[in-house]
Amino acid sequence: MVKKARSIHTCSECGYSSSKWLGRCPDCGAWGSLVESAVSSAPAARTGISSGMTQAPKGLTPTTPATPITKIDAKASISKTTGIGELDRVLGKGIVPGSVVLMAGEPGVGKSTLLLEVANRWAAQPEGEGTRRALYVTAEESAGQVRVRAERTNALRDTLYLAAESNLDIVFGHVEQIKPSLLIVDSVQTMQASGIEGVAGGVAQSRAVTAALTTLAKTTGIPILLVGHVTKDGNVAGPRVLEHLVDVVLNFEGDRHSSLRMLRGIKNRFGATDEVGCFEQQSDGIKEVPDPSGLFLSQHGRTPDGSAVTVAMDGVRPILAEIQSLVVDTEAKSPRRVVTGLDANRVPMVLAVLTKRTPVKTGRQEVYVATVGGVRINEPATDLAVALATASTYRGKALPEKTIVIGEIGLSGEIRRVPNLERRLQEAARLGYHRAIVPAGEKLKVSGIRVHPVHTIDEALALVEELS
Known part of the structure:
Protein backbone atom coordinates (compact mmCIF):
# COMPACT_ATOMS: atom_id res chain seq x y z
CA MET A 1 0.00 0.00 0.00
CA VAL A 2 1.40 3.36 -1.04
CA LYS A 3 1.44 5.91 1.75
CA LYS A 4 0.17 9.41 1.08
CA ALA A 5 2.93 12.02 0.94
CA ARG A 6 3.14 14.02 4.13
CA SER A 7 2.78 17.78 3.80
CA ILE A 8 4.32 20.62 5.78
CA HIS A 9 3.42 24.28 5.99
CA THR A 10 6.32 26.73 5.75
CA CYS A 11 6.25 30.49 6.37
CA SER A 12 7.28 32.43 3.27
CA GLU A 13 8.62 35.28 5.41
CA CYS A 14 10.87 33.60 8.00
CA GLY A 15 10.96 29.88 7.06
CA TYR A 16 9.08 28.61 10.15
CA SER A 17 7.64 25.11 9.58
CA SER A 18 4.49 23.55 10.98
CA SER A 19 2.71 20.25 10.39
CA LYS A 20 -0.62 22.06 10.12
CA TRP A 21 -1.79 25.30 8.58
CA LEU A 22 -1.89 28.36 10.82
CA GLY A 23 -3.42 31.71 10.03
CA ARG A 24 -0.55 33.57 11.68
CA CYS A 25 3.11 32.54 11.85
CA PRO A 26 4.09 32.02 15.52
CA ASP A 27 7.68 33.05 14.79
CA CYS A 28 7.50 36.32 12.80
CA GLY A 29 3.80 37.18 13.26
CA ALA A 30 2.97 37.40 9.53
CA TRP A 31 -0.64 36.63 8.54
CA GLY A 32 -1.46 34.13 5.77
CA SER A 33 2.21 33.40 5.05
CA LEU A 34 2.24 29.61 5.63
CA VAL A 35 2.44 27.70 2.32
CA GLU A 36 1.82 23.96 2.03
CA SER A 37 4.41 21.74 0.37
CA ALA A 38 5.03 17.98 0.19
CA VAL A 39 7.83 16.39 2.20
CA SER A 40 9.85 13.35 1.22
CA SER A 41 8.96 10.28 3.31
CA ALA A 42 12.34 8.56 2.89
CA PRO A 43 13.47 6.96 6.15
CA ALA A 44 16.28 8.67 8.01
CA ALA A 45 19.69 7.05 7.95
CA ARG A 46 20.48 5.07 11.08
CA THR A 47 23.57 5.78 13.09
CA GLY A 48 24.99 4.26 16.22
CA ILE A 49 23.78 7.17 18.30
CA SER A 50 20.19 7.17 17.02
CA SER A 51 19.82 3.41 17.41
CA GLY A 52 21.07 3.40 20.98
CA MET A 53 24.33 1.54 20.15
CA THR A 54 27.44 2.32 22.17
CA GLN A 55 29.81 2.19 19.19
CA ALA A 56 30.65 5.41 17.34
CA PRO A 57 28.95 5.96 13.97
CA LYS A 58 31.00 5.43 10.84
CA GLY A 59 31.61 8.44 8.64
CA LEU A 60 32.15 8.77 4.92
CA THR A 61 35.59 9.19 3.39
CA PRO A 62 35.98 12.89 2.46
CA THR A 63 36.67 13.64 -1.18
CA THR A 64 38.93 16.55 -0.20
CA PRO A 65 41.11 16.06 2.89
CA ALA A 66 41.36 18.78 5.50
CA THR A 67 44.27 21.16 4.91
CA PRO A 68 46.31 23.06 7.50
CA ILE A 69 45.20 26.68 7.47
CA THR A 70 48.79 27.84 6.93
CA LYS A 71 48.99 25.95 3.62
CA ILE A 72 45.84 27.48 2.10
CA ASP A 73 46.61 29.93 -0.69
CA ALA A 74 45.43 33.38 0.42
CA LYS A 75 45.77 34.79 -3.12
CA ALA A 76 42.67 32.86 -4.18
CA SER A 77 40.52 35.16 -2.01
CA ILE A 78 41.97 38.52 -3.07
CA SER A 79 39.17 40.82 -4.14
CA LYS A 80 38.91 41.99 -7.75
CA THR A 81 37.66 45.41 -8.73
CA THR A 82 34.30 45.59 -10.47
CA GLY A 83 35.19 48.78 -12.33
CA ILE A 84 32.69 50.83 -10.28
CA GLY A 85 34.38 52.58 -7.37
CA GLU A 86 31.25 53.15 -5.30
CA LEU A 87 30.31 49.47 -5.48
CA ASP A 88 33.86 48.43 -4.58
CA ARG A 89 33.68 50.78 -1.57
CA VAL A 90 30.60 49.00 -0.19
CA LEU A 91 31.90 45.50 -0.99
CA GLY A 92 35.27 46.23 0.61
CA LYS A 93 37.82 46.93 -2.17
CA GLY A 94 35.99 44.72 -4.68
CA ILE A 95 34.32 41.36 -5.15
CA VAL A 96 35.94 38.20 -3.78
CA PRO A 97 36.19 35.14 -6.10
CA GLY A 98 33.64 32.49 -5.19
CA SER A 99 31.47 34.91 -3.22
CA VAL A 100 27.70 35.32 -3.58
CA VAL A 101 26.26 38.84 -3.37
CA LEU A 102 22.52 39.46 -2.98
CA MET A 103 21.35 42.93 -4.05
CA ALA A 104 17.85 43.81 -2.89
CA GLY A 105 15.73 46.84 -3.65
CA GLU A 106 12.27 48.07 -4.55
CA PRO A 107 10.95 47.61 -8.12
CA GLY A 108 12.14 50.33 -10.47
CA VAL A 109 14.96 51.59 -8.27
CA GLY A 110 17.59 50.55 -10.85
CA LYS A 111 19.02 47.22 -9.67
CA SER A 112 19.07 45.66 -13.15
CA THR A 113 20.53 48.80 -14.71
CA LEU A 114 23.32 48.94 -12.15
CA LEU A 115 24.21 45.25 -12.49
CA LEU A 116 24.21 45.52 -16.28
CA GLU A 117 26.76 48.31 -15.92
CA VAL A 118 28.74 46.11 -13.53
CA ALA A 119 28.79 43.34 -16.14
CA ASN A 120 29.88 45.84 -18.79
CA ARG A 121 32.73 47.25 -16.68
CA TRP A 122 33.80 43.74 -15.63
CA ALA A 123 33.91 42.46 -19.22
CA ALA A 124 36.03 45.46 -20.28
CA GLN A 125 38.91 44.68 -17.90
CA PRO A 126 41.84 42.52 -19.01
CA GLU A 127 42.64 39.27 -17.23
CA GLY A 128 45.58 37.09 -18.15
CA GLU A 129 46.10 37.04 -21.88
CA GLY A 130 42.53 38.06 -22.70
CA THR A 131 39.61 39.91 -21.13
CA ARG A 132 37.09 38.89 -18.52
CA ARG A 133 33.82 37.26 -19.53
CA ALA A 134 30.55 38.14 -17.84
CA LEU A 135 27.29 36.20 -18.12
CA TYR A 136 24.06 38.09 -17.43
CA VAL A 137 21.06 35.78 -16.90
CA THR A 138 17.65 37.44 -16.95
CA ALA A 139 14.49 35.56 -16.02
CA GLU A 140 12.21 38.60 -15.87
CA GLU A 141 12.84 40.19 -19.27
CA SER A 142 13.50 39.03 -22.78
CA ALA A 143 16.93 39.25 -24.33
CA GLY A 144 15.68 42.01 -26.63
CA GLN A 145 14.57 44.17 -23.70
CA VAL A 146 17.96 43.87 -22.03
CA ARG A 147 19.66 44.62 -25.35
CA VAL A 148 17.68 47.87 -25.65
CA ARG A 149 18.74 48.92 -22.15
CA ALA A 150 22.35 48.00 -22.86
CA GLU A 151 22.29 50.12 -26.02
CA ARG A 152 20.88 53.07 -24.06
CA THR A 153 23.55 52.77 -21.37
CA ASN A 154 26.37 52.01 -23.84
CA ALA A 155 26.93 48.52 -22.40
CA LEU A 156 27.39 46.61 -25.65
CA ARG A 157 30.47 44.39 -25.55
CA ASP A 158 31.46 41.08 -27.16
CA GLU A 197 8.18 21.19 -5.64
CA GLY A 198 6.60 24.62 -5.42
CA VAL A 199 6.30 27.65 -7.63
CA ALA A 200 9.15 30.00 -8.49
CA GLY A 201 9.66 32.50 -5.71
CA GLY A 202 8.28 30.17 -3.05
CA VAL A 203 10.15 29.10 0.03
CA ALA A 204 11.35 25.74 -1.31
CA GLN A 205 12.35 27.06 -4.74
CA SER A 206 14.13 30.17 -3.45
CA ARG A 207 16.07 28.13 -0.92
CA ALA A 208 17.06 25.49 -3.48
CA VAL A 209 18.08 28.01 -6.14
CA THR A 210 20.20 30.05 -3.74
CA ALA A 211 21.85 26.94 -2.30
CA ALA A 212 22.69 25.60 -5.77
CA LEU A 213 24.15 28.91 -6.93
CA THR A 214 26.18 29.20 -3.72
CA THR A 215 27.61 25.72 -4.30
CA LEU A 216 28.47 26.69 -7.88
CA ALA A 217 30.33 29.79 -6.67
CA LYS A 218 32.30 27.92 -4.00
CA THR A 219 33.33 25.03 -6.26
CA THR A 220 34.26 27.06 -9.36
CA GLY A 221 35.44 30.33 -7.82
CA ILE A 222 33.03 32.35 -9.98
CA PRO A 223 31.57 35.34 -8.09
CA ILE A 224 27.79 35.54 -8.44
CA LEU A 225 25.58 38.62 -8.11
CA LEU A 226 21.91 37.93 -7.38
CA VAL A 227 19.00 40.34 -7.67
CA GLY A 228 16.42 39.98 -4.90
CA HIS A 229 12.96 41.46 -4.49
CA VAL A 230 11.84 43.16 -1.30
CA THR A 231 8.56 43.07 0.59
CA LYS A 232 6.42 46.11 1.38
CA ASP A 233 8.27 46.33 4.71
CA GLY A 234 11.59 46.75 2.90
CA ASN A 235 12.97 43.29 3.79
CA VAL A 236 14.37 40.77 1.32
CA ALA A 237 11.51 38.64 -0.02
CA GLY A 238 11.56 34.95 0.77
CA PRO A 239 12.83 33.03 3.80
CA ARG A 240 15.59 34.55 5.92
CA VAL A 241 17.75 31.56 5.02
CA LEU A 242 18.62 33.39 1.77
CA GLU A 243 20.50 36.03 3.71
CA HIS A 244 22.35 33.34 5.68
CA LEU A 245 23.42 31.43 2.56
CA VAL A 246 24.96 34.36 0.71
CA ASP A 247 28.16 36.19 1.67
CA VAL A 248 27.06 39.78 1.10
CA VAL A 249 23.63 41.43 1.28
CA LEU A 250 23.27 44.91 -0.25
CA ASN A 251 20.26 47.21 -0.24
CA PHE A 252 19.81 49.56 -3.19
CA GLU A 253 17.44 52.32 -2.16
CA GLY A 254 16.15 55.60 -3.51
CA ASP A 255 13.11 57.83 -3.89
CA ARG A 256 11.11 57.67 -7.10
CA HIS A 257 10.94 61.48 -7.13
CA SER A 258 14.71 61.89 -6.75
CA SER A 259 17.63 60.84 -8.92
CA LEU A 260 19.73 59.93 -5.88
CA ARG A 261 20.40 56.24 -5.19
CA MET A 262 22.18 54.85 -2.13
CA LEU A 263 23.79 51.40 -1.86
CA ARG A 264 24.13 50.15 1.71
CA GLY A 265 25.69 47.00 3.09
CA ILE A 266 23.49 44.91 5.39
CA LYS A 267 25.78 41.89 5.67
CA ASN A 268 29.36 41.52 4.50
CA ARG A 269 31.69 38.65 5.35
CA PHE A 270 34.65 40.40 3.70
CA GLY A 271 34.34 43.95 4.99
CA ALA A 272 32.47 46.50 7.05
CA THR A 273 28.74 47.17 6.71
CA ASP A 274 28.93 50.90 7.47
CA GLU A 275 30.10 51.99 4.01
CA VAL A 276 27.63 53.70 1.67
CA GLY A 277 27.81 54.05 -2.12
CA CYS A 278 26.18 56.98 -3.90
CA PHE A 279 24.73 56.84 -7.42
CA GLU A 280 22.64 59.12 -9.59
CA GLN A 281 19.92 57.97 -11.97
CA GLN A 282 20.39 59.60 -15.39
CA SER A 283 18.84 59.15 -18.82
CA ASP A 284 21.78 57.05 -20.00
CA GLY A 285 21.95 54.81 -16.93
CA ILE A 286 23.12 54.95 -13.33
CA LYS A 287 26.33 56.86 -12.70
CA GLU A 288 28.44 56.72 -9.57
CA VAL A 289 28.87 59.89 -7.52
CA PRO A 290 32.26 59.81 -5.74
CA ASP A 291 31.64 63.22 -4.10
CA PRO A 292 27.89 63.45 -3.33
CA SER A 293 27.97 66.55 -1.11
CA GLY A 294 27.34 68.83 -4.09
CA LEU A 295 23.99 67.14 -4.73
CA PHE A 296 22.64 68.27 -1.36
CA LEU A 297 23.64 71.93 -1.53
CA SER A 298 21.55 74.52 -3.34
CA GLN A 299 23.23 76.31 -6.22
CA HIS A 300 22.13 79.85 -5.40
CA GLY A 301 25.69 81.09 -4.86
CA ARG A 302 25.05 82.57 -1.40
CA THR A 303 23.29 81.42 1.75
CA PRO A 304 19.77 82.94 2.00
CA ASP A 305 17.82 83.39 5.19
CA GLY A 306 16.24 80.19 6.50
CA SER A 307 19.13 78.01 5.35
CA ALA A 308 21.92 76.23 7.25
CA VAL A 309 24.57 73.76 6.09
CA THR A 310 25.50 70.76 8.24
CA VAL A 311 27.63 67.63 7.90
CA ALA A 312 25.77 64.33 8.33
CA MET A 313 27.37 60.91 8.74
CA ASP A 314 25.97 58.16 6.54
CA GLY A 315 27.82 55.16 7.91
CA VAL A 316 31.44 56.29 7.98
CA ARG A 317 30.96 58.76 5.14
CA PRO A 318 30.57 62.49 5.90
CA ILE A 319 28.12 64.25 3.58
CA LEU A 320 27.39 67.96 3.49
CA ALA A 321 23.67 68.70 3.46
CA GLU A 322 21.66 71.89 3.44
CA ILE A 323 18.62 72.31 5.68
CA GLN A 324 16.01 74.92 4.86
CA SER A 325 13.27 76.23 7.15
CA LEU A 326 10.27 78.47 6.51
CA VAL A 327 8.16 80.16 9.20
CA VAL A 328 4.70 81.37 8.10
CA ASP A 329 2.01 83.23 10.03
CA THR A 330 -1.32 81.44 10.26
CA GLU A 331 -4.74 81.91 11.80
CA ALA A 332 -5.25 78.21 12.40
CA LYS A 333 -5.56 77.04 15.99
CA SER A 334 -3.15 74.17 15.37
CA PRO A 335 -0.15 75.38 13.29
CA ARG A 336 1.33 72.77 11.00
CA ARG A 337 4.79 71.25 11.31
CA VAL A 338 5.80 69.79 7.94
CA VAL A 339 9.10 67.89 7.78
CA THR A 340 10.78 66.45 4.67
CA GLY A 341 14.02 64.47 4.74
CA LEU A 342 14.45 64.66 8.54
CA ASP A 343 13.09 62.87 11.60
CA ALA A 344 9.45 64.01 11.79
CA ASN A 345 9.38 63.41 15.55
CA ARG A 346 12.63 65.21 16.38
CA VAL A 347 12.11 68.46 14.46
CA PRO A 348 8.98 69.49 16.50
CA MET A 349 11.02 68.85 19.66
CA VAL A 350 13.75 71.21 18.44
CA LEU A 351 11.12 73.84 17.61
CA ALA A 352 9.63 73.47 21.10
CA VAL A 353 13.06 74.01 22.70
CA LEU A 354 13.62 77.00 20.45
CA THR A 355 10.30 78.54 21.54
CA LYS A 356 10.83 77.84 25.24
CA ARG A 357 14.52 78.69 25.65
CA THR A 358 15.08 81.54 23.15
CA PRO A 359 13.32 84.71 21.95
CA VAL A 360 12.38 82.89 18.73
CA LYS A 361 8.69 82.09 19.27
CA THR A 362 7.19 79.74 16.67
CA GLY A 363 4.36 78.28 18.76
CA ARG A 364 1.63 80.05 16.79
CA GLN A 365 3.27 79.88 13.38
CA GLU A 366 3.50 77.16 10.76
CA VAL A 367 7.00 75.79 10.24
CA TYR A 368 8.21 73.88 7.17
CA VAL A 369 11.60 72.16 7.37
CA ALA A 370 13.20 70.25 4.48
CA THR A 371 16.54 69.04 3.13
CA VAL A 372 17.92 69.96 -0.28
CA GLY A 373 18.41 67.31 -2.98
CA GLY A 374 16.24 64.59 -1.45
CA VAL A 375 18.80 63.44 1.15
CA ARG A 376 17.40 61.74 4.26
CA ILE A 377 19.04 62.42 7.63
CA ASN A 378 17.98 60.68 10.84
CA GLU A 379 20.77 61.60 13.23
CA PRO A 380 20.40 64.22 16.01
CA ALA A 381 23.59 66.03 14.94
CA THR A 382 21.40 68.18 12.66
CA ASP A 383 19.38 69.68 15.55
CA LEU A 384 21.44 72.87 15.75
CA ALA A 385 21.20 73.39 11.98
CA VAL A 386 17.39 73.08 12.16
CA ALA A 387 17.26 75.57 15.04
CA LEU A 388 19.53 78.16 13.42
CA ALA A 389 17.79 77.85 10.03
CA THR A 390 14.43 78.42 11.74
CA ALA A 391 15.80 81.40 13.69
CA SER A 392 17.27 82.78 10.45
CA THR A 393 13.94 82.77 8.59
CA TYR A 394 12.16 84.04 11.73
CA ARG A 395 14.46 87.07 11.91
CA GLY A 396 14.84 87.45 8.14
CA LYS A 397 18.63 87.41 8.40
CA ALA A 398 20.94 84.90 6.74
CA LEU A 399 23.66 82.96 8.52
CA PRO A 400 27.30 83.90 7.85
CA GLU A 401 28.71 82.68 4.54
CA LYS A 402 30.65 79.40 4.40
CA THR A 403 29.57 78.34 7.89
CA ILE A 404 28.95 74.78 9.02
CA VAL A 405 26.52 74.07 11.89
CA ILE A 406 26.77 70.79 13.84
CA GLY A 407 25.28 69.81 17.20
CA GLU A 408 22.56 67.99 19.13
CA ILE A 409 20.09 69.98 21.23
CA GLY A 410 18.83 68.82 24.63
CA LEU A 411 15.48 69.71 26.17
CA SER A 412 17.12 72.26 28.46
CA GLY A 413 18.69 74.02 25.49
CA GLU A 414 22.22 72.63 25.91
CA ILE A 415 24.31 71.70 22.87
CA ARG A 416 25.54 68.11 23.12
CA ARG A 417 28.58 66.61 21.46
CA VAL A 418 28.28 64.39 18.40
CA PRO A 419 30.50 61.52 17.18
CA ASN A 420 33.11 61.88 14.42
CA LEU A 421 33.19 65.68 14.76
CA GLU A 422 36.76 66.02 13.52
CA ARG A 423 36.04 63.97 10.43
CA ARG A 424 32.97 66.11 9.68
CA LEU A 425 35.03 69.29 9.95
CA GLN A 426 37.74 67.89 7.68
CA GLU A 427 35.12 67.23 5.00
CA ALA A 428 33.72 70.76 5.39
CA ALA A 429 37.20 72.28 5.11
CA ARG A 430 37.89 70.23 1.98
CA LEU A 431 34.83 71.76 0.32
CA GLY A 432 35.82 75.34 1.15
CA TYR A 433 33.96 76.08 4.40
CA HIS A 434 36.09 78.16 6.78
CA ARG A 435 33.87 78.53 9.89
CA ALA A 436 32.07 75.98 12.08
CA ILE A 437 29.62 76.29 14.99
CA VAL A 438 30.02 73.12 17.05
CA PRO A 439 29.38 71.82 20.60
CA ALA A 440 31.88 72.88 23.25
CA GLY A 441 34.00 70.40 25.16
CA GLU A 442 36.24 68.96 22.43
CA LYS A 443 39.76 70.05 21.54
CA LEU A 444 39.74 70.36 17.78
CA LYS A 445 42.28 71.78 15.39
CA VAL A 446 41.35 71.28 11.76
CA SER A 447 43.41 73.02 9.13
CA GLY A 448 41.56 75.63 7.08
CA ILE A 449 38.48 76.01 9.31
CA ARG A 450 37.85 78.15 12.39
CA VAL A 451 35.89 76.42 15.14
CA HIS A 452 33.38 78.32 17.34
CA PRO A 453 32.31 76.13 20.31
CA VAL A 454 28.95 76.87 21.98
CA HIS A 455 27.31 75.50 25.14
CA THR A 456 23.64 76.43 24.67
CA ILE A 457 21.22 77.38 21.94
CA ASP A 458 21.12 80.96 23.26
CA GLU A 459 24.89 81.18 22.95
CA ALA A 460 24.69 79.89 19.37
CA LEU A 461 22.10 82.55 18.42
CA ALA A 462 24.22 85.29 20.02
CA LEU A 463 27.28 84.05 18.10
CA VAL A 464 25.39 84.17 14.80
CA GLU A 465 24.34 87.77 15.53
CA GLU A 466 27.94 88.69 16.28
CA LEU A 467 29.37 87.04 13.16
CA SER A 468 26.71 88.54 10.91
Missing part, protein backbone atom coordinates in the same frame (compact mmCIF):
# COMPACT_ATOMS: atom_id res chain seq x y z
CA THR A 159 32.69 39.64 -23.86
CA LEU A 160 29.33 40.33 -22.18
CA TYR A 161 27.02 37.35 -22.71
CA LEU A 162 23.25 37.45 -22.23
CA ALA A 163 20.84 34.57 -21.59
CA ALA A 164 17.08 34.87 -21.02
CA GLU A 165 16.44 31.71 -19.00
CA SER A 166 14.58 30.73 -15.83
CA ASN A 167 15.61 27.05 -15.64
CA LEU A 168 18.56 26.68 -13.28
CA ASP A 169 19.90 23.55 -14.99
CA ILE A 170 20.12 25.36 -18.33
CA VAL A 171 21.90 28.25 -16.61
CA PHE A 172 24.52 25.79 -15.36
CA GLY A 173 24.89 24.61 -18.96
CA HIS A 174 25.57 28.18 -20.09
CA VAL A 175 28.22 28.49 -17.39
CA GLU A 176 29.98 25.31 -18.61
CA GLN A 177 29.97 26.53 -22.22
CA ILE A 178 30.95 30.18 -21.72
CA LYS A 179 33.14 29.77 -18.60
CA PRO A 180 32.52 33.32 -17.37
CA SER A 181 34.47 34.97 -14.56
CA LEU A 182 31.31 36.73 -13.32
CA LEU A 183 27.69 35.51 -13.21
CA ILE A 184 24.68 37.79 -12.66
CA VAL A 185 21.22 36.29 -12.05
CA ASP A 186 18.19 38.60 -12.29
CA SER A 187 16.36 37.61 -10.21
CA VAL A 188 16.66 34.76 -7.71
CA GLN A 189 12.88 34.74 -7.07
CA THR A 190 12.12 34.01 -10.74
CA MET A 191 14.56 31.12 -11.17
CA GLN A 192 13.29 27.55 -10.86
CA ALA A 193 15.18 24.40 -9.89
CA SER A 194 14.02 21.09 -11.35
CA GLY A 195 13.03 18.33 -8.93
CA ILE A 196 11.91 20.80 -6.27
